[in-house]
Amino acid sequence: MLIDADRLHIAIQKNGRLSDTSRELLKDAGLRLQNGRNALTARVDNFPADIMFVRDDDIPTFVADGVCEFGIVGGNVLEEFRLASAEPAVEVVAPLGTARCSLKLAAPESFDWQGPQSLAGQRIATSYPRITERWLADQGIAATVVKMNGAVELAPRLRIAPFICDLVSTGATLEANGLRAVADVFDSEAVLIRTTREIGVTRSALGEALLSRIQGVLTTKDAKYILLNARSESLPAITRILPGAEAPTIIPLHGRPGHFAVHAVCQESVFWETLEQLKAAGASAILVLPIEKMML
Ligand SMILES: Nc1ncnc2c1ncn2[C@@H]1O[C@H](COP(=O)(O)OP(=O)(O)OP(=O)(O)O)[C@@H](O)[C@H]1O
Numbered sequence: 116m117l118i119d120a121d122r123l124h125i126a127i128q129k130n131g132r133l134s135d136t137s138r139e140l141l142k143d144a145g146l147r148l149q150n151g152r153n154a155l156t157a158r159v160d161n162f163p164a165d166i167m168f169v170r171d172d173d174i175p176t177f178v179a180d181g182v183c184e185f186g187i188v189g190g191n192v193l194e195e196f197r198l199a200s201a202e203p204a205v206e207v208v209a210p211l212g213t214a215r216c217s218l219k220l221a222a223p224e225s226f227d228w229q230g231p232q233s234l235a236g237q238r239i240a241t242s243y244p245r246i247t248e249r250w251l252a253d254q255g256i257a258a259t260v261v262k263m264n265g266a267v268e269l270a271p272r273l274r275i276a277p278f279i280c281d282l283v284s285t286g287a288t289l290e291a292n293g294l295r296a297v298a299d300v301f302d303s304e305a306v307l308i309r310t311t312r313e314i315g316v317t318r319s320a321l322g323e324a325l326l327s328r329i330q331g332v333l334t335t336k337d338a339k340y341i342l343l344n345a346r347s348e349s350l351p352a353i354t355r356i357l358p359g360a361e362a363p364t365i366i367p368l369h370g371r372p373g374h375f376a377v378h379a380v381c382q383e384s385v386f387w388e389t390l391e392q393l394k395a396a397g398a399s400a401i402l403v404l405p406i407e408k409m410m411l
Pocket residue numbers: 128129130131132133169170171172188189190191192214215216282283284285303304305
């Protein structure tokens with residue numbers, strides 16, 4: 116496929132922890148992908164864009180080189196790339212709130228951890244040598260960082276290094292390998308990135324359109340439309356409780372003087388507790404509706 120100057124090119128992970136949520140985000144933004152799971156590229160048939168399915172490590176490079184105008188990648192991989200690159204021509208345009216994990220330093224469970232000084236002169240195995248080295252420099256510790264491309268948790272058992280710096284989410288992998296986290300190095304989530312290279316008027320406009328759709332998807336993710344009835348004296352308390360709602364619409368109820376309907380878009384999650392608080396504040400006939408699309 117030739118790089119087309121009037122189409123967008125979006126790099127997402129082919130197979131892995133980011134793949135499903137990346138595909139889903141594009142789908143929710145209305146992009147219909149033509150090809151199936153095993154293809155390396157997919158043409159979007161209802162928006163001028165092509166999707167490239169690649170290894171996540173290659174995504175920042177593709178975007179910085181301008182081969183792809185957009186990409187979805189873990190913040191950890193992006194940070195490692197930035198530290199390695201003299202002029203990383205990428206910017207984060209939206210944190211996506213998915214693939215949340217932390218790069219953590221871990222030591223064998225039995226190790227008597229005394230703080231970062233325990234690492235002085237030691238070896239640390241990691242797939243993220245630059246982030247690890249920066250953290251060590253910030254702590255003023257001199258240690259040897261050993262790069263491993265995967266299975267980092269095996270390093271202590273294989274006597275490659277007694278310490279590791281690896282991604283942790285539930286902590287189950289550390290535990291299964293007799294390790295425990297001793298310090299937080301970098302918190303990560305998936306991010307949407309864009310090239311900062313000149314891409315011309317057409318692709319810039321397409322990029323803005325795509326971004327506006329994606330921001331719409333992200334804002335509606337937790338958003339709900341709430342309708343309820345209340346007496347006028349309850350309105351101030353009720354509007355204070357509505358989570359993340361700006362200026363609700365308040366409409367008089369026909370034939371019931373002093374009673375109003377309140378309509379509001381809530382940008383934050385609406386829990387049962389919220390409904391209980393609303394009821395206690397005088398709300399009745401409370402309806403919570405999903406919002407399918409929103410453009411701000
Ligand atoms: N346990 C986890 N929980 C949540 N997010 C994670 C976890 N592990 C990794 N991630 C995030 O997901 C990203 C992709 O992880 P994955 O394991 O699929 O990468 P990979 O094996 O390097 O894939 P590739 O084959 O594309 O190189 C990581 O860079 C990180 O941002």
